[in-house]
Amino acid sequence: MMISKKIQDEFNAQIGEEMFSAHLYLSMSAWFESVNLRGFANWMRVQAGEESAHAMKFFGFICERGGRVELGAVAKHQAEWKTPLEAFEAAFAHEQHITSRIDSLMTLAVSEKDYASQSFLKWFVDEQVEEEAHADEIVQKLKMTGGATGGLYIIDRELAGRK
Ligand code: FEO
Numbered sequence: 001m002m003i004s005k006k007i008q009d010e011f012n013a014q015i016g017e018e019m020f021s022a023h024l025y026l027s028m029s030a031w032f033e034s035v036n037l038r039g040f041a042n043w044m045r046v047q048a049g050e051e052s053a054h055a056m057k058f059f060g061f062i063c064e065r066g067g068r069v070e071l072g073a074v075a076k077h078q079a080e081w082k083t084p085l086e087a088f089e090a091a092f093a094h095e096q097h098i099t100s101r102i103d104s105l106m107t108l109a110v111s112e113k114d115y116a117s118q119s120f121l122k123w124f125v126d127e128q129v130e131e132e133a134h135a136d137e138i139v140q141k142l143k144m145t146g147g148a149t150g151g152l153y154i155i156d157r158e159l160a161g162r163k
Helices: 005-034 037-064 086-111 115-145 149-160
Strands: none
Touching: 005 037, 005 086, 037 086, 037 115, 037 149, 086 115, 115 149
């Protein structure tokens, strides 16, 4: 069954959301580099790579279902944050936004009785649980440090290990 126009449009919009996520996290990575927190910068760069992979999953699925991929512009986003905590709180809030997007795509796929799209989206439903948990874990750790330099450097060293 070919993908419906409505789902195609929404999935194309989701490619844009995922590419926006990639840009946002790359921008955060650049900011972390600028304040010499290279472990945080590494974590964000790896995260940006995952977001590009998410976009490509939607890209591939639309093509497989006989749809047409249409790319829009990626909106401009914030480039500076006051603290690592502020950046990670923004990342966490962004992931909550993405979760609500995925949920509404699932609602649409259910209402259209598009089972292939539901199966495809199931991966993203599970992924968003992890995405939110990972961002929130770092928010909580940063809160524990209370902004103290020592704690910040320990977390920075830890995040340098993400591949
Ligand atoms: Fe593509 Fe971070 O969700």
